Amino acid sequence: MKNIVKRAPLIAIIIAIITGALMVSGFNVAVSETNTESFCVSCHEMEINYEEYKDTVHYKNRTGVRATCPDCHVPKEFGPKMAAKIRAAKDVWHHLLGTIDNEEKYEAYRLTMAKVVWKQMEETDSRECRVCHTVESMAFEEQQGRAARKHKKMAETGKTCINCHKGVAHELPEDYDESEDS
Structure with a gap:
């Protein structure tokens, strides 16, 4: 003992x-x-934007490179990733409440949800976009004139990807007013 x-x-x-x-x-x-596309679209609330995403260049393109939900919406670094996971907990709560349980409700909340994501992207200088898209790696001579000029100027003006590329992976909300971005 x-x-x-x-x-x-x-x-x-x-x-x-x-x-x-x-x-x-x-x-x-x-x-x-919880960092998989299958997890992201397992809730019926995500069916609408998942179908939209499947019609974009981020889903299907000539190179076969695909950006999944977590690639764009979940940071790679541990601290920001955990902050994103904590913020996402509200989505589970709203799923249980049925806040967005049909297409009509989804459309009613679309602009609000989009503005939250756009604000986060602006605050992080479009960090998740820049995992794949770096200005230093862009071949401006292969871009169309306007895109090349805008990308070259981006660093000088403090603009970030989302300032010009809203609606690139999901449809823009019907009530979105582009003039609010000016």
């Missing part, structure tokens, strides 16, 4: 290490599984 009492701290440490390792592993699996 005394032998067990003497070993109790060691046993407790071993149990704590095993428990910690299991918790970290479980956390990593949960984060990984």
Whole structure:
């Protein structure tokens, strides 16, 4: 019995290490599984914008490169990724409430949802876009004139991808007023 009492701290440490390792592993699996396109579109609220996305160059294009929901909506770095996951918890709440449980409600909230995403993209200098699209790697001579001029000027003016590319992966809301961006 005394032998067990003497070993109790060691046993407790071993149990704590095993428990910690299991918790970290479980956390990593949960984060990984919630960063998949199949997870993103598993809620019926996402069916509408998923169908729109399938008609864009980010889904199907001549090069076969596809940007999935998490590529555009979930940061790669741990801190920003966790902040995005916490913000996304509201989506689960609204799913349970049925806030957007049909196309009519989706359209009613489309502009509000879009503005939230656009604001986040502006605040992060379109960080997720720039994982694939870097100004330094752009071949301006292969772009159409206006696009080449705008991309060259982007860095000088403080503009970011989303300032010009709203509606590139999802339809613009009907009540979107482009003049508000000026």
